[in-house]
Amino acid sequence: MSHTTATPISEHDSHDEHHGPSGLLNWLTTTDHKIIGLSYTITAVVMLVIGGALAELIRAQLASSNGHLVSFAQYNELFTMHGSVMIYLFAGPFAFGALANIIVPIQIGAPDMAFPRLNALSYWLYLTGSITMLLGFFTTGGAANFGWVGYAPLTSSLNAPGAGADLWIGGLMLTGFSAIFTGVNLVATIFYLRAPGMTMFRMPIFTWNLLVTAILILLAFPVLTAGLIMLYADRHFGTHIFSVAGGGVPVLWQHIFWFWGHPEVYILALPFFGMATEIIAVFSKKPVFGYKGMIFATISIAALSLGVWAHHMFTTGVVLLPFFSIMSLLIAVPTGIKIFNWIGTMWRGEIWFSTAMLMSIGFLITFLIGGLTGIYLASPPLDFFTHDTYFVVAHFHSVVMALVLAGMGGLYYWGPKITGYLLNERLGKAQFWFLFIGTQVFTFPLYILGLQGMPRRMAVYPLHKEWVSLNALSSVGALLIGVSTLFFVVNIIVSWKKYPAGDNPWDAQTLEWFTTSPPPHHNFYRLPQIRSERPTWDYNHPEHKSIAHGTHEE
Amino acid sequence: MRVEAKLLLFLGLFFGAMCAVYWTWSLENAGGVMMFSGMLLCFLPGSYYLWWSRRMKMRPEDDPTATTEGGAGVVGSFPGSSIFPFLMGMGAFLVVLALVFGIWFLIPGLALAVWALLGGTAEGRRGGKI
Numbered sequence: 001m002s003h004t005t006a007t008p009i010s011e012h013d014s015h016d017e018h019h020g021p022s023g024l025l026n027w028l029t030t031t032d033h034k035i036i037g038l039s040y041t042i043t044a045v046v047m048l049v050i051g052g053a054l055a056e057l058i059r060a061q062l063a064s065s066n067g068h069l070v071s072f073a074q075y076n077e078l079f080t081m082h083g084s085v086m087i088y089l090f091a092g093p094f095a096f097g098a099l100a101n102i103i104v105p106i107q108i109g110a111p112d113m114a115f116p117r118l119n120a121l122s123y124w125l126y127l128t129g130s131i132t133m134l135l136g137f138f139t140t141g142g143a144a145n146f147g148w149v150g151y152a153p154l155t156s157s158l159n160a161p162g163a164g165a166d167l168w169i170g171g172l173m174l175t176g177f178s179a180i181f182t183g184v185n186l187v188a189t190i191f192y193l194r195a196p197g198m199t200m201f202r203m204p205i206f207t208w209n210l211l212v213t214a215i216l217i218l219l220a221f222p223v224l225t226a227g228l229i230m231l232y233a234d235r236h237f238g239t240h241i242f243s244v245a246g247g248g249v250p251v252l253w254q255h256i257f258w259f260w261g262h263p264e265v266y267i268l269a270l271p272f273f274g275m276a277t278e279i280i281a282v283f284s285k286k287p288v289f290g291y292k293g294m295i296f297a298t299i300s301i302a303a304l305s306l307g308v309w310a311h312h313m314f315t316t317g318v319v320l321l322p323f324f325s326i327m328s329l330l331i332a333v334p335t336g337i338k339i340f341n342w343i344g345t346m347w348r349g350e351i352w353f354s355t356a357m358l359m360s361i362g363f364l365i366t367f368l369i370g371g372l373t374g375i376y377l378a379s380p381p382l383d384f385f386t387h388d389t390y391f392v393v394a395h396f397h398s399v400v401m402a403l404v405l406a407g408m409g410g411l412y413y414w415g416p417k418i419t420g421y422l423l424n425e426r427l428g429k430a431q432f433w434f435l436f437i438g439t440q441v442f443t444f445p446l447y448i449l450g451l452q453g454m455p456r457r458m459a460v461y462p463l464h465k466e467w468v469s470l471n472a473l474s475s476v477g478a479l480l481i482g483v484s485t486l487f488f489v490v491n492i493i494v495s496w497k498k499y500p501a502g503d504n505p506w507d508a509q510t511l512e513w514f515t516t517s518p519p520p521h522h523n524f525y526r527l528p529q530i531r532s533e534r535p536t537w538d539y540n541h542p543e544h545k546s547i548a549h550g551t552h553e554e
Numbered sequence: 555m556r557v558e559a560k561l562l563l564f565l566g567l568f569f570g571a572m573c574a575v576y577w578t579w580s581l582e583n584a585g586g587v588m589m590f591s592g593m594l595l596c597f598l599p600g601s602y603y604l605w606w607s608r609r610m611k612m613r614p615e616d617d618p619t620a621t622t623e624g625g626a627g628v629v630g631s632f633p634g635s636s637i638f639p640f641l642m643g644m645g646a647f648l649v650v651l652a653l654v655f656g657i658w659f660l661i662p663g664l665a666l667a668v669w670a671l672l673g674g675t676a677e678g679r680r681g682g683k684i
Contacts, residue, residue: 032634132647215596307589
């Protein structure tokens with residue numbers, strides 16, 4: 001156990017050197033947040049590829065009206081596991097387990113996460129949870145097949161008798177505990193391990209967003225885990241919590257699931273908002289416009305997100321429509337503030353269209369489309385018309401693909417800090433255009449199909465030949481997205497240890513760019529005086545003095 | 555510490571107000587209970603932090619004029635490596651598999667989990683590898 005000090009220490013101070021095991025044993029026993037974060041990143045990207053492959057199969061099936069690529073039962077497994085893998089195993093863990101794990105402690109000047117061993121446990125629970133859920137494909141009954149939301153009574157032991165359903169429940173429990181432990185760790189790290197002078201209102205926006213995300217995790221995930229235990233009890237112990245036959249209430253599952261599920265949307269989104277904020281500021285060569293406004297907008301989004309869950313349940317007929325509609329529409333206000341501030345940050349900036357910046361602009365546009373269509377869905381009369389159609393599918397894929405764009409931006413931006421090497425910009429830009437155009441070509445036809453009434457989760461549509469061309473176009477978009485992933489893989493291979501990054505290749509502003517790339521075992525050899533939310537910029541550009549928030553230079 | 559406390563208390567107050575409006579308007583219990591629990595989850599640590607913030611000296615990380623030297627001293631203990639999180643993870647994995655494939659998985663699962671719990675605790679007390 002090393003007792004880490006906050007005094008400035010000289011380079012190569014032997015006190016702080018790491019003498020742990022190497023190779024595979026190092027990976028199994030590490031408690032270093034950077035290695036754990038990297039493990040999260042690699043696992044999450046593998047999950048993205050698996051989830052993406054399932055998506056390509058879905059789109060291949062739907063490219064014709066009477067596709068025979070998979071059976072109806074297999075199609076049910078495909079869309080269930082595509083959603084489950086992408087939401088539970090990729091987007092969430094990538095958002096709050098991968099880059100957050102690596103970057104947050106360095107951004108606030110901490111030597112590690114507050115509870116390093118708990119952090120390692122979080123990763124092992126995430127990995128084993130992912131394996132558990134995917135094991136369903138290797139059971140005789142196949143993987144879970146009731147949709148990623150697991151609505152009762154589809155999940156009952158009568159309707160889903162196989163081991164795949166239980167593996168889905170078990171995998172979710174493990175990843176749920178993993179998320180809760182990560183939430184605890186992030187809150188404790190941010191509250192207790194900040195460097196001297198790093199006050200709460202000097203923390204980078206990314207760290208602020210992760211703090212709010214962690215609080216949301218602690219509020220939302222235990223509810224899902226409790227729901228899963230109840231579901232397992234219904235399936236195996238003879239309880240009837242969600243079954244009408246025994247006096248239970250199926251809609252209770254929807255309340256429990258969405259009480260987790262809607263905050264989960266923001267648990268996924270807020271970290272990516274933070275990534276985009278950092279990138280847009282750095283590549284506009286400006287401080288974040290409306291720094292405090294951004295923070296209060298994040299807090300407002302989180303606060304409101306706990307009171308909107310039943311907008312997913314408008315058509316059940318048993319929820320308070322005006323309350324959930326008003327609360328959902330209100331979220332547009334802080335989100336609008338964020339979009340305004342992102343544009344404000346770029347306004348009159350010296351914009352450098354790097355791959356990370358392009359990805360962030362792509363995020364902004366795509367998220368705007370997803371957000372605006374979300375406002376339609378917050379209105380019950382419009383939701384009644386489009387519920388369970390491809391309009392909803394298009395809406396949330398716009399949102400999620402926006403987050404993928406931001407996440408890719410994050411990898412291009414922070415990748416050099418993590419590995420010490422830059423990725424190839426030309427290949428990165430090619431990846432961006434395939435990803436951005438592919439996303440729009442994939443989602444726009446789905447909006448139209450939804451408005452034409454095409455229901456989601458159908459494997460064939462032989463009576464609606466008029467839907468074929470739009471479906472085929474959407475499948476082309478999905479293919480373009482797949483090609484963009486290939487560009488990313490090729491980029492990693494081509495750029496492998498080829499372009500040394502140096503400590504601060506982007507002339508960035510926050511504390512992680514003050515240390516070496518990659519950072520040493522406990523992150524810093526020395527720390528600068530922290531006098532603003534841009535300590536590295538202040539250190540590198542003493543001619544531009546820091547100005548306190550709310551004041552103006554004369 | 556005061557900002558941290560205010561953040562949690564604000565969220566708790568907001569959830570409390572939202573819960574009151576929602577429950578009196580809808581009389582729906584599940585959502586009401588969950589929002590009420592959310593309020594408590596924010597109030598509990600938030601009020602503790604507020605109580606402490608009024609009694610403690612300003613920490614260097616809360617002081618906008620703090621110098622790097624001001625934070626000198628031991629920050630905390632950080633184990634360099636430990637096998638016990640991995641063992642605990644594998645134990646939990648086997649316990650979950652026991653729920654699906656057969657109760658016999660519980661034997662190695664619980665054994666690993668208990669080993670990791672005891673080993674991790676002992677390691678924490680004596681100080682692990684750097």
